[in-house]
Amino acid sequence: MAIYLRGAGSSPGVALGRAVRYLPDSHAWHAVDADIDAAMARFTAAQAMAATQMRTLAELLREEGRIEEARIFDTHALLVEDEILTQDVERRMRAGRISLEQALIAAIDSLRDAVDAIDDPYLRERSSDIDSVRRAILTALHGETRRIRDLPIGAILVANDLTPAEAVSLRDGRIAGFATAEGGPTSHTTILARAFGIPAVVGLGAATLAVPDGAPLVLDGYTGLLIVDPDAFEWSSYERRASALVTAPVRRQPSRDQPGRLASGEPVTIWANINHPLEARIALEQGAEGIGLFRTEFLFLGRSTPPDENEQYEAYRAVVEMMEGRPVIIRTLDIGGDKRVEYLDLPHEPNPSLGIRGLRLAMRRPDLFQTQIRAMLRAATHGDLRILLPMVAIPDEVTWAREQIHSAAESLARQGIPHRADVPVGVMIETPAAAITADLLAREAAFFSIGTNDLAQYALAADRTSADVSARYSQTSAAILRLIAQTVGSAIRARLPVCVCGESAGAPDVAPLLIGLGVSQLSMNPASISIVKERLSETMMTQAQAAAHAVLNIYI
Structure with missing residues (x-):
């Protein structure tokens, strides 16, 4: 029986293959080093080897123009050679026999x-990045029991987690994809998988480690699903889909590299949604004409x-500079609901989404808002940076x-800090109230x-994270389409641009319908750009408009 x-x-793509377990940390070292000086000599040699490997990877990525990705390994090299780490390892060996x-693992912990408590943007990385240091030094000390480059071609790698360096080593296409028990959507390993086009699903939980070697697997990086024993x-269904995906990039190359346009000639702006600065390059490579939604939660989770003002400024500036004059729409912090942060000390609510x-x-917390706005x-x-306000x-x-925002601009002016006071401010239409009063909101908004996603959840009273109800309540239901049409009408009358940045924007069957309703901008996952x-x-515009009219009138 299949297990789901x-x-x-996840990283987009579909992979089929046999599971190959990769557990390089399964060693058990118990022997006490009698000669601590000799052990420390081995340790420093391993540090130097690991740091050299990190810097070699960084230089390789820089030569390919992947500057942001290279910085990951520059940081790791510094952490590998950290003197505090060296001293801590030696202290633990001498004190604890x-x-x-064992001393290295305890010191890394x-x-x-x-590091989790440091606010420096170059040193404060996620726990998985610190684990990369441990893995790199242990590998330099002993080698791996099973090296990635020795894995069979076409396998699906199953692991507890992968380091960024291991993710880079998979870029040669030897394996079909990878699945890990740990990890999240903004981890460096996940971001690098997307950058190199490696299908992956991460954060699958401990059950992943029970997948046996050789088990047939289907990995769907579009939906974040791993099927064991399908x-x-x-x-056969996924096999056909994977085959179609192989030929699709070549066929879609001309579309990807051209601005969005209907067959009848009308332009359609196609932007990308991103969760991290490193994804801006992926968006450009996929043909994005700008960033329609830059989610800033990664900085706070x-x-x-x-994060302080300078850390946020550096993150926002990196994306704006990467896009070289293309629009970058940055959404202010949207914490709450399904995303909680303990240090904000928010009340425990029976219905946090509301x-x-x-x-x-x-x-x-206007102090948080002021800091973020000043950085923007x-x-x-x-x-071309623009500000987007969520949950209005x-x-x-x-x-x-x-x-x-006006107060923040005045404060920066008094301090003589370079800034722009005339940044366009837009409104997220994701509550039914906002859609119904869009004509009133248009008086205050630039777009x-x-x-x-949220508009459907709130309008249909259906939790979009619940498999029991979400499948029954479509984002293209009559209620949602009417709310979109009403919003677009208000925007057109106020001469405001209107974009759709939810999942429906990246659905090839839905995008023409949205254009038929009057939407002129779509923002989506970078992987969907060429398809849309x-x-x-x-x-043709007439086809899009006829489809929209037909759908709306079905229910009238």
């Missing part, structure tokens, strides 16, 4: 805790204190936000961005 595992993050390897129908989240959190106004001097329900919330461009290039 759902991941917390334990092996070199301590370093991970310390039946014959599932296997997985840490004990909020509580303190998005702009409501900003109004509760500073980064706006480097290109009433016009007064937008008025408050604009006053805060609209429709978040169909191709579909639009085959669609």
